Amino acid sequence: MQVATAAQMRACDQITIEKYGFPGQMLMEHAGAAVTRHMAQIFSGLAGKKIIFFCGKGNNGGDGFVAARHALCQKAKVKVFLVAPEEEVAGDARFHLEILRRYGGEVNVLREERDWEKARLSILFADALVDALVGTGFHGAMGDELARAARLMNQSGLPVWAVDLPSGVEADTGQASLDAVQAAHTVTFALPKPGLLFYPGAAYAGSWVRADIGMPPEVLDGVGIQQQLTTAALVRQLLPVRPDDAHKGTSGRVLLAAGSLSFCGAACLAAEGAVRAGAGLVTLATPASLQPTAALKLTEVMTRPLPEAADGGWHSEAAERLLEWAAAMNALAIGPGIGRQESTLACVRQVVQMAEIPLVLDADALYALCGQTEILAGRKEPAVLTPHPGELAALLECSADEINADRLGVARLAAESWQAIVVLKGARTVIAAPGGEAWINPTGNEGMATGGCGDVLTGVIAALLGQGMAPVAAAIAGVYLHGLAGDMVAETGRIGMAAGDIVAALATARHALTEKTV
Numbered sequence: 001m002q003v004a005t006a007a008q009m010r011a012c013d014q015i016t017i018e019k020y021g022f023p024g025q026m027l028m029e030h031a032g033a034a035v036t037r038h039m040a041q042i043f044s045g046l047a048g049k050k051i052i053f054f055c056g057k058g059n060n061g062g063d064g065f066v067a068a069r070h071a072l073c074q075k076a077k078v079k080v081f082l083v084a085p086e087e088e089v090a091g092d093a094r095f096h097l098e099i100l101r102r103y104g105g106e107v108n109v110l111r112e113e114r115d116w117e118k119a120r121l122s123i124l125f126a127d128a129l130v131d132a133l134v135g136t137g138f139h140g141a142m143g144d145e146l147a148r149a150a151r152l153m154n155q156s157g158l159p160v161w162a163v164d165l166p167s168g169v170e171a172d173t174g175q176a177s178l179d180a181v182q183a184a185h186t187v188t189f190a191l192p193k194p195g196l197l198f199y200p201g202a203a204y205a206g207s208w209v210r211a212d213i214g215m216p217p218e219v220l221d222g223v224g225i226q227q228q229l230t231t232a233a234l235v236r237q238l239l240p241v242r243p244d245d246a247h248k249g250t251s252g253r254v255l256l257a258a259g260s261l262s263f264c265g266a267a268c269l270a271a272e273g274a275v276r277a278g279a280g281l282v283t284l285a286t287p288a289s290l291q292p293t294a295a296l297k298l299t300e301v302m303t304r305p306l307p308e309a310a311d312g313g314w315h316s317e318a319a320e321r322l323l324e325w326a327a328a329m330n331a332l333a334i335g336p337g338i339g340r341q342e343s344t345l346a347c348v349r350q351v352v353q354m355a356e357i358p359l360v361l362d363a364d365a366l367y368a369l370c371g372q373t374e375i376l377a378g379r380k381e382p383a384v385l386t387p388h389p390g391e392l393a394a395l396l397e398c399s400a401d402e403i404n405a406d407r408l409g410v411a412r413l414a415a416e417s418w419q420a421i422v423v424l425k426g427a428r429t430v431i432a433a434p435g436g437e438a439w440i441n442p443t444g445n446e447g448m449a450t451g452g453c454g455d456v457l458t459g460v461i462a463a464l465l466g467q468g469m470a471p472v473a474a475a476i477a478g479v480y481l482h483g484l485a486g487d488m489v490a491e492t493g494r495i496g497m498a499a500g501d502i503v504a505a506l507a508t509a510r511h512a513l514t515e516k517t518v
Contacts, residue, residue, distance in 0.1 A: 001210075001229040002220060003440060006136040006171040011223045012190060016215050024092045026467055027213055032066020032096070034211030035163055035187045039067075039128065040074060042159075043186065047075040050126045052119070054149045055389045056133040056167075057084035062093030063133025063163045063189075063461055065100045080107045081119045081135060083149045094349040110145065119152060129153050129160045131181040134165035138177070144167050147179035159184040165195055166204040173406050174198030182206075191220060192229060197440050199427050227408060227438045230431075232518050238473045239514065240462075242278070251280025252466025253256055255329040256281060256336075256459065257322055257351075259286040260344075261312050263337025266363070266389040266455045269499050270336045271301045273459025276506035277481065279466050282459075283329070285322060287312065309516065313341025319350040322392045326351075331358045331465035335365030336455040345369075349375060352383065358465040358474075362458040366391045376418040382434060384461055384471050385414075386423040388454065412438055421471045423456060423461070423479060431475045439476050443483025445490045452499030457482045460506065484518065485509040 004012070006184065016022045040046050053068045063081070068078050082089070086109050089097055101107060110116055117185075123129065131153060133146050142150065150168055152159050160183045165171055168180025171193045186208040188196060195201040196208050228234075242251065254274045259267025264286075271284045271294075272421075281302070286294050288305035289312070295303045304325065307315035326332045332355055338344055345368035350361065350367075353375050361369070366387050369376070373395060376383055386419035389400040392414060396403075403410050403424070411424040411432035424430040429441040461478035465471065485505035489497050512518045 001230050001231055002191050002225045003194055003197065003227045003333065004220075004225055005194065008223050008225055009136060009190065009193070011214055012219050015219050015223070020216060022214060025095050028062045028092050028096060028214075029066055030213035031038065031063045031136070031164070031189045031211070034189070034213065035063065035067040035130065035161060036070035036074065038185065038187050038209060038211070039071070039161055043128075045074070046071055046358045048077065050077045050125045050130065051128050051130065052122055053080045053130040054133055054153065055080055055082050057082070057088045057093065058134070058137060059093055060132050060135030060137065060163055060167075061089065062096050063135070064130055065093065065096040067130060067132070067163065068105055069100045069103050078105060080105060081149070082107060082109045083145050085109070098484075110149070116148070123152060123156045123158065126128055126156075127254045129156060129158050130163065131160055131167050131183060132163040133181070133189050135164045135167065136171040138168060139170055142177050142179055147177070150179045154179075154182045162186040162205065164189050165193055166201070168275035169195045169201040169204050171195045171337050173408070174201030175405060176200045176204055178203050185209070187211050190215050191225075194227070194440070195430050197229065197442070198407055202428065208473070226436045227440065230439045230441050230476055232513060235477045236513055236516070238469065239510070240467050240469060247518065248280035251278065252463060252468070253281045253283075253329045254279040254462045254466040255283050255285060255322070255332045256462065257285045257306070257325055257332070257334040258338060259284070259290050259294065259335040260337055260339040261287065263288060263339065264290055265452060266337030267294060268297050269452045269455040269503065270459040271298055272387065272503045273456035273506065274333075274463040274466075275300050275408055276503050277460040277478070279463035279508065283325070285325065287314065309341065309343045311341050311343070313339055313344040316343060316347065319347035322347070322351050323354055326355050326357055329357055329466070330468070331360070331462045333360035333362065333458050333462035335362035336458055338364045339507070340364050340367055347495045352376070353378065356380065358471060360386065360458055360462045360465065362386045362454065363391070366395060369396055371492045373418050376420045379419075382420045382471050384421045384423060384465070384475050385418070386425060386454065386458055386461065392422070392424060398444060400471050408438055408440070412436060421475050423475050425457070429479050431472070433472045437472075441479045441483055443480050444486050445494055447490045447494030447497035448486040448502065450497060450499060453486070454504060456499050456502050481506065481509055481513065484513065
């Protein structure tokens, strides 16, 4: 499903109006009607319901005027509070304000303190509220009166319907004002906006639905939208179908370079993730002192000893061994739990430069690239990088807060700069490709905020690469499958979920995807 920025939606509006002669007043009509239609579905009809609309002076307010009129027509008891001087309402919004009045709609302009008191008292007897203050035009902080209206809605205890986007949430990033409207439902128009998907905006949106407002499909396809919300249907198309005569040698040979004396679990989880994601043969290369422990723990995985340095890191010969072993493999993943000894990091850089098979880099393998990311661009095909915000911040020499302030934009920047597939982990993981395409992943939950989950993801993506998937496809499908497994585990409880639980659910999740039960 496409996801549109505020600028892209404005372009769609303009093309629809100018090229197709579809008036802006009609787009607004369809938008407002969709809000009322959704409210009627939730309430099983609006007759007798007391609904209060808070409207701004722009197009979002105009959508609210239309929704109020449709609610009147369904015999709801409607009050509209305009949070702006009436003379500032212009254009299509003004047109629909006048029609609302002709239909007998009660419109109150919030000027004096007594007007605000009327709004407060009206809320005490209402069944629902509608936020039509700002919409996609918001950026930064709300003005005093808009913020006051938002606080009234938030303090009401009533369900709030947001028109297109909760007021106070930035459409393109999900960043939110302190007084952003906390909606129970959001009706978004034509396409979802990034602000509905990324936190904290996603937490303000409640449950959201997409409403068709009459834009021709070719308009939506023609404004350069490069970001999508990953869907189960897309992942089904991407995942390879295993033939009936498959055997372990044709189902993907995966090599993992992982683990150190202090981080054996990371290596084992990555290896088990690769097995459960369908790899035919998985080999774990781990420091020699750790190999006996890993071999005992991993009954379905082959292990090989890496030469060790005196400090527990990799010996300089480890890179040569890995490259030799990788030549017989279909995919290589490096990073979980390898540590940060300089000898290890030097080996990682050598392997990244010289390995010719599909490559996944995670954890300390990413740390090895700090200040030396130029080696990524020299690869024949893009490596898949799986950083969390802190790791990406280290690579970009900024803060994790700066990463999270614009997850989509930063992931794109990194992918383009490094000619790599960047998987920016976290709530709503972003997968960005060098050409600007990006996918926002909807699966996963807060129960997965536990050690080892990222290691499992490394193994999953490596397994899909080993099964012949292109790097970007393996990243998209791997992230979705990993999150879906987490969602299945969460059905029996989120707090206390362990990474091993996700490993155990991977096969079930993939089966559910292929059998179209999700």
